[in-house]
Amino acid sequence: MNCRHCNHVLWNLPAPASGAARVCPECGTGYTVASYEFVPGQVEFHCPQCDQAYYGTSAQGHLEPPEFQCSRCGTDVTMERCALRPVGGVGATGAMLQLPLPWTEPGSLPARWWNTVVAGVKFPSRIPAMIGDRDLFGSAVAFLALHVVVSSVVTIATGLAMVLFSALMVGAAGGGGPFALPAFPGPSIAVQVGLQLAQVAIAPISMICVACAGAGMTSLIGNSFGLTFRRAFSIVAFSSGGFAFSLIPFCGALVGLVVWAVGSSIAIGAACPRGKAAGPIILGLVGTLLAYGVFSVVGIVLSALLAL
């Protein structure tokens, strides 16, 4: 259990005063016990008054119930007020619940992609714990790039089919053969096909920029409790599984964006201390929407210019 900002060891710290937030003694970054996950039964939670030990028995190794009266001294015990120690002999690392993030596990590329997508859709709140204390910014960029390309395949294929179909129609009407240039002024078929194919590169670049904008806005508030830009981006990228809904023809692109936004909001919320999630989530959504709007306008303007 280490500080997510400076890696300082957070075991064995004395209980904070009632109502006070827990902060890293080294760098002052706030944190919550709830944002860490432990192997069930391997962490002792000590009563702040009498040091009586209790064991975290929930699936995340947390106290069940989260609040109760100490059986020895009657003090109100909550997880956030306890001093935490790994059970003797387990070791500090062995007590941490290692949730595998499929993308960084061994396996074939399609399996790692698909399992990360499923994790992002089914358990977005566990993505921060899966990232743990690692800086996975580079892997997150790689995953998001591949994910956007795969998820955009149907959209790009639909666009290509429509370009070719309308070319066929124009060709049939003009009698100039199936691949004749359209009679009206406009981009040639080659340009239109090229624009569709260019989406394979444009889509991932623009979505990475959109995710960067959201993560940047989130970190404006999140920085104070360890949710840096790089960490926020990794969380947003690895919880983007819902974007795979873009594979539904025609209406999918919008559905994919909405499910991605919901998943990432849940994941960002899980990375914030209790009661402090609203600000980072709202700022992140605003940043995402603004960036997405800018890219949409630029796209529309560019295609209008090409059509002149």
Ligand SMILES: [Zn+2]
């Ligand atoms: Zn620290």
Ligand SMILES: [Zn+2]
């Ligand atoms: Zn007690």
